[in-house]
């Protein structure tokens with residue numbers, strides 16, 4: 001791990017819904033340019049963590065530092081402005097808007113004059129979106145919709161992109177394609193926090209990994225360590 005200050009530093013984060021505690025003191029870091037996998041079974045609290053970090057839900061306790069600023073308790077628009085961008089589980093694209101309209105909405109916190117330049121960058125990364133600028137997003141295939149959701153995230157000029165289950169619901173071929181796209185993003189130097197059920201492919205791509213269980217981080221370390229130890233694999237990944 002680098003000794004420089006992390007890009008994202010989460011410490012002692014607690015949160016939940018009503019009186020039900022879901023996050024029980026989470027510590028997690030992402031360094032500049034790193035791809036970090038966040039794994040864990042259904043209901044472990046991964047999406048809740050993303051939503052608390054991104055200011056969609058209020059934390060009960062703990063801190064979130066990003067790019068040297070304290071984002072604890074910040075409103076989600078401040079989080080987006082700081083460059084911490086989430087591509088949510090289930091894509092959440094606007095089905096009745098075109099590809100271009102969906103992309104434009106991703107840049108609502110950014111200067112209008114950079115919109116065209118950012119759209120060009122997204123099209124360079126995802127040429128398939130360029131071929132379909134006028135198509136209604138809801139009529140695109142699952143893989144294309146995921147591509148659009150990531151493209152919309154890129155429009156917000158991320159310093160860190162959180163991808164929540166990007167391969168969910170995709171066919172095996174499209175899952176391969178999706179991981180190829182993530183590799184492409186990684187190669188541009190963008191930091192990525194990858195929340196995934198697809199353990200094998202995520203650990204192949206990640207620089208470091210965390211495993212979350214019941215609202216706490218149970219493992220933090222190198223993907224190799226997790227994959228090589230039968231005990232860790234059994235305990236945390238059900239493999």
Ligand SMILES: Nc1ncnc2c1ncn2[C@@H]1O[C@H](COP(=O)(O)OP(=O)(O)OP(=O)(O)O)[C@@H](O)[C@H]1O
Nearest residue numbers: 017022040041042043044045046047048049089197
């Ligand atoms: N809006 C909500 N209101 C109440 N409880 C919720 C809400 N969202 C999630 N939960 C509960 O919080 C716990 C953690 O859910 P969360 O979605 O964060 O887990 P996850 O690790 O992302 O799971 P998955 O991999 O299935 O998406 C679960 O018990 C879930 O039922």
